[in-house]
Amino acid sequence: MEPLRHSPSPCSSSRPSSPSTPPCEMPGPVGVEAVLEQLKIKAMKMGFEFNIMVVGQSGLGKSTMLNTLFKSKVWKSNLPGLKVPIPQTLQLHSVTHVIEEKGVKLKLTVIDTPGFGDQINNDKCWDPILGYINEQYERYLQEEILITRQRHIPDTRVHCCVYFVPPTGHCLRPLDIEFLQRLCQTVNVVPVIARADSLTMEERETFRRRIQQNLRTHCIEVYPQKCLDEDINDKILNSKLRERIPFAVVGADQQHLVNGRCVLGRKTKWGVIEVENMAHCEFPLLRDLLIRSHLQDLKDITHNVHYENYRIIRLNESHLLPRGPGWVNLAPASPGQLTSHQPFKICREAHKDSEKEF
Numbered sequence: 001m002e003p004l005r006h007s008p009s010p011c012s013s014s015r016p017s018s019p020s021t022p023p024c025e026m027p028g029p030v031g032v033e034a035v036l037e038q039l040k041i042k043a044m045k046m047g048f049e050f051n052i053m054v055v056g057q058s059g060l061g062k063s064t065m066l067n068t069l070f071k072s073k074v075w076k077s078n079l080p081g082l083k084v085p086i087p088q089t090l091q092l093h094s095v096t097h098v099i100e101e102k103g104v105k106l107k108l109t110v111i112d113t114p115g116f117g118d119q120i121n122n123d124k125c126w127d128p129i130l131g132y133i134n135e136q137y138e139r140y141l142q143e144e145i146l147i148t149r150q151r152h153i154p155d156t157r158v159h160c161c162v163y164f165v166p167p168t169g170h171c172l173r174p175l176d177i178e179f180l181q182r183l184c185q186t187v188n189v190v191p192v193i194a195r196a197d198s199l200t201m202e203e204r205e206t207f208r209r210r211i212q213q214n215l216r217t218h219c220i221e222v223y224p225q226k227c228l229d230e231d232i233n234d235k236i237l238n239s240k241l242r243e244r245i246p247f248a249v250v251g252a253d254q255q256h257l258v259n260g261r262c263v264l265g266r267k268t269k270w271g272v273i274e275v276e277n278m279a280h281c282e283f284p285l286l287r288d289l290l291i292r293s294h295l296q297d298l299k300d301i302t303h304n305v306h307y308e309n310y311r312i313i314r315l316n317e318s319h320l321l322p323r324g325p326g327w328v329n330l331a332p333a334s335p336g337q338l339t340s341h342q343p344f345k346i347c348r349e350a351h352k353d354s355e356k357e358f
Helices: 034-046 062-070 127-144 174-183 201-217 234-246 284-291 293-316 345-357
Strands: 048-055 093-101 102-113 161-163 187-195 255-258 260-268 273-275
Touching: 048 062, 048 293, 062 093, 062 161, 062 284, 127 174, 127 255, 161 284, 174 187, 187 201, 187 284, 201 273, 234 284, 255 273, 273 284, 284 293
Parallel strands: 048 102, 048 161, 161 187
Antiparallel strands: 093 102, 255 260, 260 273
């Protein structure tokens, strides 16, 4: 019998392949790039959610800064000259707005903390704040473990906390250090120097270096954390941001005419302090960090690190029932558990475990 003869492939040639001969390719693209357009359309339909908390003493311009950040009346400031009594205890107020820009809808929730640090005795004044943050984690967890759960779980978790440091020009106060040590383990913290126009440029840089030294001495990991840099590009960008943290910011919600153009700023006897001018303050860096470059990263770290830490702790406290795989009997957290102090290394271990899965 003669050996079977294989018919030559239409792509094969009797000539030997050479570097100049192009390989056989499929005619036309497959259309994989259309996935990006599908994701964009779906994201435009669903919209985005972002929850931000501002913490600081009264009179540091938190409301004005929020209005400047989103260029709208997100939070109503008190009228000048109107005496508002100082709250006897720390209170938390939240307001939700829907901001739309070029077809993109952002559901923004702002949480303010009036009364923080305004009392004579500020012992454990951070407990209501930490309790609120963990309470939102608990709500999300209770919805997530349901057998029949919603298709889209409402996300009320705090994605970022902007901490306003008073412009004393010295260093962080003991209250700031105690609170930041607890806060950075639960949420993404971005410290800023409030009312930076009250300091000269030399005083501002000296104050920044002292704060950075305080953060390193007391092992306070503010956002963006070094241990969460994913690639070299993120490392380069975040390193530049870490050199400027805390940002020296100035807030203003009024426009002024300067050299024939309208600018946001504060008018003084010596001129106008332009909010969006890097030569005057570092508000553009804060805006770019929170909205233009790291908004999605803030949400991802909140879900994959901070919420995952809380979820691991809560599930370890529960017990599995013999009703089937994944059936968890999780009792609601007690008020003491919502303000418990957990080490930051859990954050790093949880991040490493999530990387091993891939």
